[in-house]
Amino acid sequence: MLLAVLAGFLLSGLVPLIHRFLPRISGVIFSLLPAALFIWFLSLLPGVVAGDGILETYRWIPVLGIELSFFLDGLSLFFVLLITGFGFFIFLYAGSYLRGHRYFDRFYIYLFLFMSSMLGLTLSGNLISMFVFWELTSLSSYMLIGFYNENETSRKNALQAMLVTVFGGLAMMAGIILTGMIAGSYQFSELLSNNEALKEHPWYLATLILILLGAFTKSAQFPFHFWLPNAMAAPAPVSAYLHSTTMVKAGIYLLARISPIFGGTPEWSAILTSVGGVTMLMGALLAIQYTDLKKILAYTTISALGIMVFLIGIGTNLAVQAAMVFLLAHALYKGTLFLVTGNIDHETGTREVTELSGLAKKLPYTAFAAVLASMSMAGVLPFFGFISKEILYEAALDFSAGNILIISAVFITGAIFAALALEIGYSIFFGSYKETPKKAHEAPPLMLAGPVLFASLGLVGGLFAEFLIRPLLGSSAAAVLNVEQVFKLTLWHGFTLVLLLSLLTLVSGYLIYRFRYMIRGWAGSLQPLYRYGPGAGYQKLIPGLLYLATAQTGFFQNGSLRNYISSIVGFFTFLIILTLATRNLEFDLIGRLALYTEFRIYEVVMAGLIIIAFFVIINARSRLTTIVAMGVLGYGIAIIFLFYGAPDVAMTQFLIETLTVVLFVLILHRLPSFIHSGRFEGVGYLIISAAFGLVMAYLLLMVTGFPLESELRGIYAESSYPLGRGRNVVNVILVDFRQLDTLGEIVVLAIAAIGIYSMIKVKYNEGGPGK
Amino acid sequence: MRTTILQTAITLLMPLFFLFSLYLLFRGHNEPGGGFIGGLTGGIAFVFHAMVFDSRVTRRLFRLNPVRLIAVGLFLAIFSGVIALFAGEPFLSSVWADFYLPVIGRPGTPIVFDIGVYLLVIGVVVQITFTMSTL
Numbered sequence: 001m002l003l004a005v006l007a008g009f010l011l012s013g014l015v016p017l018i019h020r021f022l023p024r025i026s027g028v029i030f031s032l033l034p035a036a037l038f039i040w041f042l043s044l045l046p047g048v049v050a051g052d053g054i055l056e057t058y059r060w061i062p063v064l065g066i067e068l069s070f071f072l073d074g075l076s077l078f079f080v081l082l083i084t085g086f087g088f089f090i091f092l093y094a095g096s097y098l099r100g101h102r103y104f105d106r107f108y109i110y111l112f113l114f115m116s117s118m119l120g121l122t123l124s125g126n127l128i129s130m131f132v133f134w135e136l137t138s139l140s141s142y143m144l145i146g147f148y149n150e151n152e153t154s155r156k157n158a159l160q161a162m163l164v165t166v167f168g169g170l171a172m173m174a175g176i177i178l179t180g181m182i183a184g185s186y187q188f189s190e191l192l193s194n195n196e197a198l199k200e201h202p203w204y205l206a207t208l209i210l211i212l213l214g215a216f217t218k219s220a221q222f223p224f225h226f227w228l229p230n231a232m233a234a235p236a237p238v239s240a241y242l243h244s245t246t247m248v249k250a251g252i253y254l255l256a257r258i259s260p261i262f263g264g265t266p267e268w269s270a271i272l273t274s275v276g277g278v279t280m281l282m283g284a285l286l287a288i289q290y291t292d293l294k295k296i297l298a299y300t301t302i303s304a305l306g307i308m309v310f311l312i313g314i315g316t317n318l319a320v321q322a323a324m325v326f327l328l329a330h331a332l333y334k335g336t337l338f339l340v341t342g343n344i345d346h347e348t349g350t351r352e353v354t355e356l357s358g359l360a361k362k363l364p365y366t367a368f369a370a371v372l373a374s375m376s377m378a379g380v381l382p383f384f385g386f387i388s389k390e391i392l393y394e395a396a397l398d399f400s401a402g403n404i405l406i407i408s409a410v411f412i413t414g415a416i417f418a419a420l421a422l423e424i425g426y427s428i429f430f431g432s433y434k435e436t437p438k439k440a441h442e443a444p445p446l447m448l449a450g451p452v453l454f455a456s457l458g459l460v461g462g463l464f465a466e467f468l469i470r471p472l473l474g475s476s477a478a479a480v481l482n483v484e485q486v487f488k489l490t491l492w493h494g495f496t497l498v499l500l501l502s503l504l505t506l507v508s509g510y511l512i513y514r515f516r517y518m519i520r521g522w523a524g525s526l527q528p529l530y531r532y533g534p535g536a537g538y539q540k541l542i543p544g545l546l547y548l549a550t551a552q553t554g555f556f557q558n559g560s561l562r563n564y565i566s567s568i569v570g571f572f573t574f575l576i577i578l579t580l581a582t583r584n585l586e587f588d589l590i591g592r593l594a595l596y597t598e599f600r601i602y603e604v605v606m607a608g609l610i611i612i613a614f615f616v617i618i619n620a621r622s623r624l625t626t627i628v629a630m631g632v633l634g635y636g637i638a639i640i641f642l643f644y645g646a647p648d649v650a651m652t653q654f655l656i657e658t659l660t661v662v663l664f665v666l667i668l669h670r671l672p673s674f675i676h677s678g679r680f681e682g683v684g685y686l687i688i689s690a691a692f693g694l695v696m697a698y699l700l701l702m703v704t705g706f707p708l709e710s711e712l713r714g715i716y717a718e719s720s721y722p723l724g725r726g727r728n729v730v731n732v733i734l735v736d737f738r739q740l741d742t743l744g745e746i747v748v749l750a751i752a753a754i755g756i757y758s759m760i761k762v763k764y765n766e767g768g769p770g771k
Numbered sequence: 772m773r774t775t776i777l778q779t780a781i782t783l784l785m786p787l788f789f790l791f792s793l794y795l796l797f798r799g800h801n802e803p804g805g806g807f808i809g810g811l812t813g814g815i816a817f818v819f820h821a822m823v824f825d826s827r828v829t830r831r832l833f834r835l836n837p838v839r840l841i842a843v844g845l846f847l848a849i850f851s852g853v854i855a856l857f858a859g860e861p862f863l864s865s866v867w868a869d870f871y872l873p874v875i876g877r878p879g880t881p882i883v884f885d886i887g888v889y890l891l892v893i894g895v896v897v898q899i900t901f902t903m904s905t906l
Contacts (some may be wrong), residue, residue: 062823647803657897662818666901707865726800726881734805735881735888739863742884743848746891750841752896757902 001056001070001123004037008116012109019105027095027446030108034087034115035069040082048077049471053627055125055189066186070734071125074475078324079122079246079253081472086245086335087115089450093339094237097346097445107147107235113496114140118246122253126186127176130254131169137250138165141242145234158228160538164227165217172214178207188257195261208262211254212271218281219251219305222279226535229298236342239294240450244301244334252305252327255312256320256480272313273399273406279306281409284416288516289523293341293351293428296420297334298376303413304330311395312480319395322388322482324473329376329388336373336454337424340366343447344428349437353423358433362440365448367429372455374425376462378418378509379502384462384469386502388662389414393498411505418509419516437708566688573692576699585702592701610636631661648730777823786818796889798880806885810892817893818900826904837898844891851883 011033019026044054053073060068072080091111098104119139120133139162146158178184183194191198198204214219220228231243244249255272283303283571290296304326313346343366344359345351376385396410442448463468489545512519557564598702609632616629634657641650716729716737726732734742792813799805821829852863859868867879 135854204829506776648805648808651803651808655815657810657836658812659815659818662815663900663903666818666822669798728799728801728803728805730803731799731805731885732881734807735800735884736865739852739865739881739884742888743852743863746845746848746888749895750891753841753898756899760902761904 001054001072002058004040005070005116005123007033007037008119012112012116015108015112016105019108022305024358026104026108027092029098031088031095032113034084035093035114035230037119038084038088041084044072045077045081045472045750046702048072048074049475051475054399057125057398060129066128067126068129069125069187070123071188072123073255073479074472074477075253075479076122078472078476079249080119081461082249082328082331083115083118083122083246086241086450086454087111089453090237090241091483091736092446093240093450094235096444098235103147107144109659110140110147112141113243114144114242115248121250125188127179127188127191128186131173131176134172134218134250134254135166137247138162138169138218141165141231141247144238144242147235148233149239151233153562154233157227157233161227161231163542164224164538168217168224171210175207175210175212175214175374178203178210180308182207186584188261189721191261192583198261199265204265205267206264208267209271211258211262212275212729215251215254216275216309217251218254219248219309220249220279220371221275221306221309222282223534225279225302226533226538228302229295232294232298236294236315236338236345239297240335240338240342245331246299248301248321249308249327252308252312252323254308256323259312259315259320259480263312269313269315273310276308276310276313277406277409278518279303280310280413281306285409286607287420288416288512289520291353291520293344293353293424294338296340296424297337298354300417300420301330303417304334307392307410307413311392314395314399316395316399317481318391318398321473321477322391322395324477324480324701325384325391325469326388328461328469328473328525329384332454332458332461333373333376333385336451336458337377338368339371339447339451339454340373340424343443343451346447347438347443353428355433355434355436356685358429359440360429361433363429363442366443369451369455370429371425372459374421376455376458377415378421378425378506380506382459382462384458388605389502389505390498393501411501411508413507415508415512417623418506419512419624422509422513423516435771439726446596513695562685569692570688576695580695580698585707587702589698589701592705600643603640606636606639618686621674623668623671627661627664627668631657634660637670646730648728697753732741773868774816774852779801785816785820788819789813792816792839792889796885799885800881806888807892811896813889814896814900817897821900821904826901830901833897835900837894840894841891841898844887844889844894847887847890848884849887851880851887854880854883 002289004639015026015030016705018029022029022079051070055071057069060066062297091108092113094107098107101107114137117136121130121137124130124133142158142162145161146155148154168453176186179191179198182203183198185190185191185194198207201207217224228243228248232239234243246731247584259268280303283299283301283306287296287299287303308323308327308330311319311326320766341351343363346367348356350356353372372383376383378387379385392410392414396406399406556567611635613629613636617626617633620626634653638650638653638657641647641653716733719728721727726736792809794809794814795804796809797804798807799809817829820832837863855864855866856862858864858866865880
């Protein structure tokens with residue numbers, strides 16, 4: 001499974017190469033990967049349905065008890081098949097949709113990354129690795145939403161989507177860490193057996209809310225829903241793949257995955273049902289107000305996600321089954337409709353429902369797919385959507401015990417879905433043909449394969465639900481409920497209350513459809529209200545944050561190097577003094593000092609030179625004097641290193657001092673005129689440096705006063721030759737024992753050099769030095 | 772600072788500087804020295820050259836793009852750590868050969884690492900000098 005997850009990451013490197021040599025069929029070649037993965041995972045289906053989960057574990061960070069483990073059960077298999085199955089058709093579709101685009105290969109790299117992250121997310125057997133993949137999906141989604149990067153809205157919306165989801169991710173990470181602290185493990189299987197401890201812990205509510213924040217932002221729940229409609233700036237296949245069928249369902253997946261661990265408490269169901277319920281109703285009410293097809297679909301997706309959250313919140317057997325069934329039904333019809341929208345946009349040049357009519361003659365296959373999909377969306381009898389609606393009503397009735405509020409929310413949502421389905425499936429395609437910006441014609445075959453197949457599956461799945469879909473959904477729901485049971489999916493339930501509700505939904509849907517223009521007119525007058533919505537809040541928050549950042553950067557980094565250094569050193573000294581004062585360590589200062597009374601004459605001379613150099617620096621009137629005096633000071637310290645038997649350190653110090661002086665001399669005539677610090681400032685610097693020196697000396701005396709408990713020095717000295725094969729202990733430490741540190745340091749050096757280069761280069765290009 | 776005496780002296784001293792820096796690099800494992808110190812010495816040779824001549828002359832003498840040198844140095848350092856992975860050891864463990872070479876002694880990954888550090892430090896010093904002198 002490791003290979004299956006990593007395949008996309010590994011192969012994404014080959015994408016530009018393949019595209020360069022086979023530009024015409026590269027889209028088809030790329031789609032072989034999801035196809036192969038789909039087939040492979042499908043072959044695992046019988047075993048999983050029989051109840052044999054597959055667990056693979058790799059060591060990752062054993063010190064922290066973190067493993068890279070992959071776990072395949074009914075739930076993850078369901079999602080994996082969704083990801084790879086849709087992936088195949090989306091990859092095919094995008095090849096045609098973006099044919100000849102400048103960044104065609106880049107697009108597929110992002111798609112590969114996304115698909116692999118998504119597989120990793122759903123297959124992860126523990127919270128930590130799931131979180132890593134979770135963030136990767138946010139990142140690849142950012143790049144896909146902002147794919148039309150010449151467009152400013154597109155970039156802005158991509159950033160918005162990422163900020164919102166990453167904010168949730170961050171909260172979730174805190175929740176995950178809390179979970180780990182409470183339960184002592186990140187592994188799902190161990191959390192499952194330990195869930196009582198989690199639920200009874202005083203931190204339970206905090207942990208739960210933090211994790212839910214992650215799920216809610218990802219799945220665009222109220223009040224974080226606003227990023228999803230904006231994410232529609234992405235190309236159509238991205239909207240279909242990420243923002244309706246897979247990525248936004250990652251939150252649902254997470255809820256389903258943790259529901260046997262965290263679920264079943266009053267808090268769980270209160271939060272989930274209220275957030276899900278509000279989102280469901282609000283999404284539907286917003287959807288009816290728009291005329292842009294993609295916006296309509298986006299808001300209905302938000303509403304649908306709300307339904308799923310609501311159902312998982314209810315948490316009864318029936319509700320979880322309903323959630324799984326609805327998830328599949330929604331993926332099938334919404335994926336189709338997004339691709340249909342892509343076709344319409346691509347072939348006619350507009351997505352406004354008011355400008356589109358009678359397209360069926362021009363785009364017959366697209367129309368076929370759209371009609372089937374919208375019938376499933378409305379929940380018309382033989383379609384899969386009908387089954388899902390029935391079971392949804394059943395679950396809601398069962399839960400609310402006649403609570404009129406919940407039932408009516410579900411009912412209104414369903415009715416609006418039906419109305420919008422009529423709009424998409426009927427009004428666009430039938431009636432008299434309207435002229436469109438582009439001359440309308442049918443989309444190429446690769447752009448039809450996906451929509452037609454998904455839409456047909458919605459029909460076939462409805463007719464043969466029991467035997468085609470039940471095994472997978474059953475084992476998926478069983479994993480969520482943590483029980484071993486399967487359920488029945490039947491098309492015909494008999495004449496019940498549920499059927500009556502279902503029919504009523506269709507009728508009211510038709511009524512809403514008839515009066516849609518009037519409703520949109522009313523909705524227009526609601527516009528001022530949106531100024532107080534969460535989307536507007538985000539618009540205010542971000543500039544505010546930037547303003548704050550600018551203000552505090554301006555305050556702390558005013559561009560004066562003296563200021564930086566004195567505040568850093570001053571604060572550091574303050575911290576040390578604070579620590580020393582509060583710890584109350586016993587220390588015989590006089591006794592320690594008495595050990596250092598014998599000085600050799602040249603040591604005294606060197607110390608005298610250093611002090612003289614210091615006063616020269618303080619009183620210097622020109623930069624050259626300062627530099628030379630600094631050099632003397634540095635050399636003096638290096639010589640003292642030499643006296644005390646540290647030739648390597650001394651040598652480095654000599655070289656660095658030389659280099660500093662020479663570099664200063666090299667650029668001396670380019671520097672701005674020397675500012676002599678006034679008497680007041682000079683005294684300030686003197687106090688800070690004297691305090692720093694005294695504190696460091698005190699600290700050193702104290703530290704060396706304690707017997708050295710560490711055996712490190714002895715180990716290094718002893719094993720330097722036998723293990724490191726070198727007699728210079730310092731060097732052996734640098735290049736062998738603590739090689740990783742050295743590696744880090746040279747990386748920093750390289751970055752610094754490149755940083756200096758680009759900084760000066762940019763400044764220079766802006767109009768020369770001095771600016 | 773374009774004086775004939777300094778220019779002549781630096782021209783003559785450059786090879787010596789360079790030899791000394793290599794000497795420092797290779798003796799580093801047993802005596803004071805090593806990649807960092809050697810690299811600094813080698814880099815300083817070019818800094819002096821740039822100071823006495825013009826940095827454009829030094830650039831011509833140096834020939835390589837210092838950024839590339841930095842990249843090569845970093846690559847060597849990381850590569851020396853990766854070798855251990857092939858021997859089934861953790862990243863950065865030292866691996867030693869079974870034979871001796873003149874001057875270097877027994878070749879092992881630490882010396883490769885040190886050479887990487889050496890090249891990188893030269894690259895960094897020269898790069899900074901070049902950038903500063905074009906100000």
